[in-house]
Amino acid sequence: MLRTTHDLQDYSIGATDGPVGHVKDFFFDDDDWVIRYLVVETGSWLSNRRVLISPISLHDPDWSQRTLPVSITRAQVMGSPDVESHKPLSRQNEITYLDYYGYPNYWGGVGMWGNGMFPYAMMPGYIGPGIASSEREEEARWRAEQERRRTDDPHLRSCNEVTGYHLHASDGKIGHVDAFLIDEETWEISYLVVNTSNWWIGHKVLIAPRWISAVSWTGQALSVDLTQASIKAAPPYDSGTVWSAERDHGLYEHYGRTGYWAGRSHLLTIL
Numbered sequence: 001m002l003r004t005t006h007d008l009q010d011y012s013i014g015a016t017d018g019p020v021g022h023v024k025d026f027f028f029d030d031d032d033w034v035i036r037y038l039v040v041e042t043g044s045w046l047s048n049r050r051v052l053i054s055p056i057s058l059h060d061p062d063w064s065q066r067t068l069p070v071s072i073t074r075a076q077v078m079g080s081p082d083v084e085s086h087k088p089l090s091r092q093n094e095i096t097y098l099d100y101y102g103y104p105n106y107w108g109g110v111g112m113w114g115n116g117m118f119p120y121a122m123m124p125g126y127i128g129p130g131i132a133s134s135e136r137e138e139e140a141r142w143r144a145e146q147e148r149r150r151t152d153d154p155h156l157r158s159c160n161e162v163t164g165y166h167l168h169a170s171d172g173k174i175g176h177v178d179a180f181l182i183d184e185e186t187w188e189i190s191y192l193v194v195n196t197s198n199w200w201i202g203h204k205v206l207i208a209p210r211w212i213s214a215v216s217w218t219g220q221a222l223s224v225d226l227t228q229a230s231i232k233a234a235p236p237y238d239s240g241t242v243w244s245a246e247r248d249h250g251l252y253e254h255y256g257r258t259g260y261w262a263g264r265s266h267l268l269t270i271l
Helices: 074-079 091-101 133-148 228-232 245-255
Strands: 002-004 012-015 018-029 034-041 050-053 067-069 156-158 166-169 172-183 189-195 204-207 212-216 221-224
Touching: 002 189, 012 074, 018 050, 018 074, 034 156, 166 228, 172 204, 172 228
Parallel strands: 012 067, 166 221
Antiparallel strands: 002 172, 012 018, 018 034, 018 156, 034 050, 166 172, 172 189, 189 204, 212 221
16 A cells, blocks of 8 residues: 555654654655655654664554554664764665664665565564575675675655655646655655646646656756646546555556556666
């Protein structure tokens, strides 16, 4: 199921021994378009400090109570490395954070989370399906690639900062980023919610990150190789309605795009 970043704002984070705080922002990987960290404001018990929580630690969300339980303690949160959530994270910051919690690095693998699709599979002690010898060889290659990329610059962006970025169609501006739709199991950003109301008496539409052809972080703009008319005629997005697989297929068909189920690669120009 897909949930918007607006929906997840102010969700409670519950450690194994008590509450931690509330979600205030998200850091996403602008290469893979996956949420890598939740930014959590701890409240008075920890002097309103902001800390990072990795989806690796999340388990069995209680959606009705707006609570995200995590497999860590309040003491661990208290002792976690200081990270200034309003500044870009360096790779060394990430390594220090992941090492502190005993999590493996997510980069360098063939999957969204290391060599897998789901963040919980990276939790220390996780026992999944049996591993074939070919998969063990792939695991070894992944570990080698992790080590090689220890000094890479990460591509982490704040969802709050990118909200409001303008969207440029092939023939002009068409709207601005209003929110992000997140897959609740993989934490992948499946769609950007684009508000078109400033350009006509319009509605909200969805744009998949893989359709983005260029990004200007300094100009706070995203570009897509789609016309204004095609975006205007796209199926409207209603946050009060569950986005179904049938709607996925209909949206991709409308734009004449190959479905993500047929491959994930896309070309992205960074300006």
